[in-house]
Amino acid sequence: MAGGGKLYASKQACDGASFGGVQTFNPFIKRFGEYDQTGGSWSIPTTVVSLMNSLALLGKFLGAIVVGPLIERFGHRSAMMVTCATSHSSAQFIVGRILIYLAVGLVENVVPTYESEICPALLRGFCVGSIQLFLTFGSLIAGIANQYLSKYTTDAGWMIATGVQGIPAVIILAGLPFTPSAAHQLPLVIMALQQLTGVTFSSSYGPTFYKKVGLGDMAFTYAAINNGVSVVTAMLGMVLFDTFGRRDVTFHGCWLQTIFLCLIGGLGSKTHRTAGPAAYITAAEVGTATLREKTMAIATVFNVVVGFVVVYTTPYLLSTPGANLGAKLGYIWGAFAGVGAIWVWFFMPELKGRGLEEIDELFSAKLPAWRSKEFVGSGLGGAISNEKETAMNDEQVEEVEKV
Numbered sequence: 357m358a359g360g361g362k363l364y365a366s367k368q369a370c371d372g373a374s375f376g377g378v379q380t381f382n383p384f385i386k387r388f389g390e391y392d393q394t395g396g397s398w399s400i401p402t403t404v405v406s407l408m409n410s411l412a413l414l415g416k417f418l419g420a421i422v423v424g425p426l427i428e429r430f431g432h433r434s435a436m437m438v439t440c441a442t443s444h445s446s447a448q449f450i451v452g453r454i455l456i457y458l459a460v461g462l463v464e465n466v467v468p469t470y471e472s473e474i475c476p477a478l479l480r481g482f483c484v485g486s487i488q489l490f491l492t493f494g495s496l497i498a499g500i501a502n503q504y505l506s507k508y509t510t511d512a513g514w515m516i517a518t519g520v521q522g523i524p525a526v527i528i529l530a531g532l533p534f535t536p537s538a539a540h541q542l543p544l545v546i547m548a549l550q551q552l553t554g555v556t557f558s559s560s561y562g563p564t565f566y567k568k569v570g571l572g573d574m575a576f577t578y579a580a581i582n583n584g585v586s587v588v589t590a591m592l593g594m595v596l597f598d599t600f601g602r603r604d605v606t607f608h609g610c611w612l613q614t615i616f617l618c619l620i621g622g623l624g625s626k627t628h629r630t631a632g633p634a635a636y637i638t639a640a641e642v643g644t645a646t647l648r649e650k651t652m653a654i655a656t657v658f659n660v661v662v663g664f665v666v667v668y669t670t671p672y673l674l675s676t677p678g679a680n681l682g683a684k685l686g687y688i689w690g691a692f693a694g695v696g697a698i699w700v701w702f703f704m705p706e707l708k709g710r711g712l713e714e715i716d717e718l719f720s721a722k723l724p725a726w727r728s729k730e731f732v733g734s735g736l737g738g739a740i741s742n743e744k745e746t747a748m749n750d751e752q753v754e755e756v757e758k759v
Contacts, residue, residue: 374517375453377502377563377576379405384514388449402671402678409560410668412453413660419461420656423649449518456521461660465652468640472648477711481597484637489594492586495559499580502563506576542704543639543655546606549696550635551662553613554689557670558582568675569683597637601708603700603725606634610697617693620686635659641707641715701726 378384379400388408389400400408468484475483501520505513557565562582566575596605639655640648672678673685681688705728707715714733723731 374498374502374521375409376560377498377506377579378514378517379408380563380567380575381506381508381514383509383511387511402675406668406671408450408453409671410664411450412457413664413667415454415457415459416461416464417657417660417664419458419463420465420653420660421461423462423465423653423656452518459525461656465649465656468637469648469652472640472712478598478709480641481602481637481708482594484640485594485597485634486590489587489590492583492590496580496583496587499562499576499583503576503580542642543635543651544658545699546635546638546704547655547659548662549610549692549699551659551666552689552692553610553696554617554666554686556663556666557685557689560667561670561674565674565683593634597634598708601706601729602634602637603704603706603708603728606704607697607700609634610693610700613693614690614697617686617690621684621690622686638704638707641712642719 382398385398385400388404389398391398464487467487471483472480498517501517505517507513508516562579563575566572566578571578593605635655639652642651670685673681673688675682703725705718705723705725707718707728710718710733717733718728718731721731
């Protein structure tokens with residue numbers, strides 16, 4: 357049922373990507389915007405756009421704060437049920453989004469920590485990292501829906517795009533009966549990097565960005581293509597993080613992001629980010645057994661705070677009134693990605709294939725991050741990992757002998 361929770365997490369991406377397109381629908385602009393008699397067109401003031409996109413994160417902030425005590429008191433399954441109870445829309449658009457993101461704040465803590473406890477160490481990166489797949493899948497669905505609904509000339513278009521987001525909550529409620537009950541700086545930094553490299557910008561302002569750089573006729577098509585690429589990269593990440601390790605994939609992903617984001621600034625094009633899965637996997641792994649939910653909650657709160665700053669300031673950086681950077685905004689995200697690559701090299705240890713107990717031993721050893729691959733735990737976690745590695749080596753030897 358953790359998959360159902362991630363289906364609801366995809367609702368956040370669906371809401372973000374959906375609203376990223378909805379706010380460019382002509383009927384939506386006429387309802388919430390103002391008419392410019394000089395230019396002879398409707399537009400939503402920059403301040404309103406900024407608030408509509410950023411205030412929703414207050415709900416996620418509150419959800420992340422209450423999730424720790426909620427899980428400890430009632431367990432993961434009951435916390436998933438709360439995500440359905442809060443996933444209602446309201447008459448006021450912003451209030452409705454705040455309620456949606458309140459549930460998202462719960463899901464993005466409940467699901468990764470639940471999976472980090474029930475999944476084998478060798479599959480933990482694949483399972484926990486799959487939340488990014490669901491997020492990008494939600495964005496893809498929203499992008500395709502926006503492509504079709506943007507042609508509506510009435511309010512029905514943006515209303516349908518908003519209303520279909522209630523479907524994941526119904527699916528979770530149906531699957532909950534079948535669900536078994538079941539403190540570090542590292543997650544803070546990596547959660548911040550996820551936002552500072554443009555992840556929220558991509559989902560919240562994708563179509564707006566394309567129109568800004570002169571690609572208005574194909575804005576929704578390009579947004580859908582971008583979301584499709586995101587789904588593919590998320591699927592690759594699920595495999596790569598367990599094959600090559602969290603540290604190596606994140607490091608190389610960051611410096612590649614730096615190059616591509618700077619190309620965006622120079623060429624006015626757009627690409628996607630790769631830091632998403634690493635943030636969720638690492639934040640879910642590094643907490644001790646007694647503090648795992650609290651660690652994930654603190655990391656999510658930090659992620660929300662940074663995300664709020666990014667979402668609130670982006671309209672002022674992207675267009676007027678403001679800096680009017682347009683595509684040059686890519687240089688800012690690229691700079692943060694470059695800083696991220698440096699940080700990963702010096703501070704992010706390799707956690708691939710390690711039991712949760714062995715991860716605690718690794719942090720206690722205080723090895724430099726670039727030497728973390730050499731560490732072998734002396735306790736139960738290390739013994740289990742060594743036993744699995746020996747078993748895998750024996751299987752490989754047997755295969756060679758058969759040949």
